[in-house]
Amino acid sequence: MAVLCNFRHFLLKKRLIVVGTDDDGKIARAGGSGLQRSACHVLRGDIVEDQKITKILVSEEEVREMVARLGADITAHYQGIQKELMVIGLLRGSFIFMADLVRQIKIPLVVDFMTVSSYGDGTISSGDVKVVMDLDSSIEGRDVLLVEDIVDTGRTFSKVIRMMRNRNPRSLKTCTFLNKPGARLVDIQIDFCGVDIANEFAVGYGLDYAQGYRNLPYVGVLKPD
Numbered sequence: 001m002a003v004l005c006n007f008r009h010f011l012l013k014k015r016l017i018v019v020g021t022d023d024d025g026k027i028a029r030a031g032g033s034g035l036q037r038s039a040c041h042v043l044r045g046d047i048v049e050d051q052k053i054t055k056i057l058v059s060e061e062e063v064r065e066m067v068a069r070l071g072a073d074i075t076a077h078y079q080g081i082q083k084e085l086m087v088i089g090l091l092r093g094s095f096i097f098m099a100d101l102v103r104q105i106k107i108p109l110v111v112d113f114m115t116v117s118s119y120g121d122g123t124i125s126s127g128d129v130k131v132v133m134d135l136d137s138s139i140e141g142r143d144v145l146l147v148e149d150i151v152d153t154g155r156t157f158s159k160v161i162r163m164m165r166n167r168n169p170r171s172l173k174t175c176t177f178l179n180k181p182g183a184r185l186v187d188i189q190i191d192f193c194g195v196d197i198a199n200e201f202a203v204g205y206g207l208d209y210a211q212g213y214r215n216l217p218y219v220g221v222l223k224p225d
């Protein structure tokens with residue numbers, strides 16, 4: 001049975017966050033216990049302005065919490081599997097999430113990557129999903145976890161899931177950091193999900209616009225042109 005994104009869990013944890021900068025230009029966040037200095041050097045107001053980000057959807061702290069929760073869920077699910085878990089990331093978008101996620105999965109695993117592309121340099125999915133680079137290893141008879149940064153229309157994941165099933169893995173589960181149910185055109189099962197987001201164009205934490213913004217440590221929304 002598909003595990004639905006635990007959006008309520010996310011909302012419960014989410015507090016109103018007001019972003020400003022202190023004397024050093026480091027971010028200061030108001031919320032809960034009042035204005036606090038954060039160790040974060042990246043969320044400076046001026047950098048957010050320069051990068052044309054209109055709002056932050058998932059902060060660094062929320063990213064950490066979400067990845068830890070997913071890692072714990074995945075670890076619990078695969079306890080006792082006979083061979084290492086095969087964790088397969090879809091590039092390029094998942095590279096940062098993959099790196100963080102595998103460090104939170106506390107069972108033996110191996111990783112592999114497949115490069116797929118569906119958006120080109122635009123903001124609208126072309127629907128033409130291309131496999132640019134295939135896996136290096138066979139998944140036959142293996143327990144496989146497919147990892148995406150975002151499921152939007154579902155076309156990319158759907159195509160890759162079909163392709164993987166044809167290769168006869170022992171089991172196949174799916175994990176995405178972000179899920180955009182409002183944009184879905186193809187019905188797919190997501191077993192481990194970070195958070196549902198609204199139908200806005202998200203960038204950062206691996207997600208790009210025209211290949212840029214992937215290095216933002218949070219997920220934000222671009223200002224309209």
Ligand code: PRP
Nearest residue numbers: 091092093117118119152153154155156
């Ligand atoms: C993005 C993202 C997913 C896909 C989701 O990839 O990484 O793979 O789009 O969209 P969909 O659900 O509508 O298919 P993109 O093609 O932009 O390539 P990238 O991974 O290099 O960013």
